Amino acid sequence: MSTANNLDHARLLVSGSTGNAVTDLVVPALLLRAPGASWSQLVHVYVPQGPTVAFSGRDLRSPGIAAATEVAHAAGFTTVVRSPGGRMVAYDSGAVVIDHLDRTTGIRHAGSATFAANAESHVRVLRGLGDVDARVGEVDGEYCPGEYSINVGGVAKVVGSAQRVTATGSLFSTVVQVVVSDRVRAVLEDVSDALGYDLRRSSIAGLADYAPTLTADEVAEAFASDYRTRLGMTNGELPPEVVAHASTADGTSPFHVDDWTRANPTTLSA
Template sequence: MTVVLLASDPLPGGPEDDVALGPRLLRDGPGGGREFLRIHSPAPTAAFSRRDTLRPGYPAAAEAVRRLGCTPVVRPQGGSLAVYHRGSVVIDHVYRTPDASRDPVERFRRFAALHASVLTGLGVDARIGAVAGEYCPGEYSVNIGGTRKVVGSAQRVTRDGWLFSSIVQVTGADALRGPLVVAYRQLGYDFDPDTVGTVQDDAPGVTVEAVTAALLAAYGVTPPRRAGPARQADSTVSG
């Protein structure tokens, strides 16, 4: 399995480039690559779904999160609004295959189990399943002790393959709640702010760097040496 790991430095275009990168890799497969992985901690971002943009309150929601310091973007995956920042770890996993539409639910199961296992290994009481009132609700969210969501995932499937994106919230729950509260109110979605959690709620000593390293190990990737800007890619081989 060849994995192209992009450096974790911010992309030149910020959050807009972050959400555009996955679809671009899925569509073009630069260098003839089949599989691509990017694990990074982005600038404060409010990632709306296309479904969110159809809600009457979307313009007000986008303006509200911008005032709170989050760049509003529209992500290509499904679901509903998710907020992330430097205290989050975002995983964008692209696999180019003509059989992408076959059992997409299996990917949710598989990666939920992988992410829960990573967090359990870091001392977190990680469980799979939605918490009532969580943001971007999903059957395969990962939560802490059945009370607070810490990992959410969404995917996009095209004729070229699949893009599976996940967000692990490591630190800064209060910084996440503010934008989520105002945006979900404007969008008209049910949302309970108390369901927003981070890894550090349960394992205070765990850092973004520790989560990133554990995820890379779980995906079977050896981090390449830093080679300049994020737009330059390094290839590693794992299997």
């Protein structure tokens, strides 16, 4: 069988956090750019271990970014400028993060069709979790607003996604809010205010606000199972050399993922 055919069938599902907020965000950015991948698609589903405020490049253009960073730090959150776009999102161990890397796509695949397809798949998973009236669409006053956000009952946002596309593939990243802690609610409000963004506090919710027995681990497994079934993925691991390299990432706050990965590229072992 040719290498191309092997790549067509190498679809890996990886579960579990690396244990560090910055490393979790650096790894997919490195994998997106690294040559020598032995897989065509890799999905990393994990429950983040630390409270994180993930800014985007767009947020950096706000005159309030310095104040927003200080607010996040005062609340005990790690601040990172993530690789995908969108706007600021905050989360902790009550959330689930899904990073979907696809080496078969490129610039031509960027746009609304990818967001729509992922939103439809994610809604199906959420509706299967219990009494969750999951819908695709932006609600008034939500954080990181987007046409393909997922809300419950047309009232509160519970899922948001963002994308990064390069010449070597695409990264589609999703944050699912399951149990939203008081500190996450507060930092979303305070950081949004510092950045000059409108935010309706009642638009912030987690799935457990509607299905109280749900846990982040259960939701993570539901999504992992969906990717295994829907995309024919097999269980795998993150390349240990990439995780080790990503764990050396350090710098000024907010830490800028793309700046670091461009300055510190890696390759994948065969």
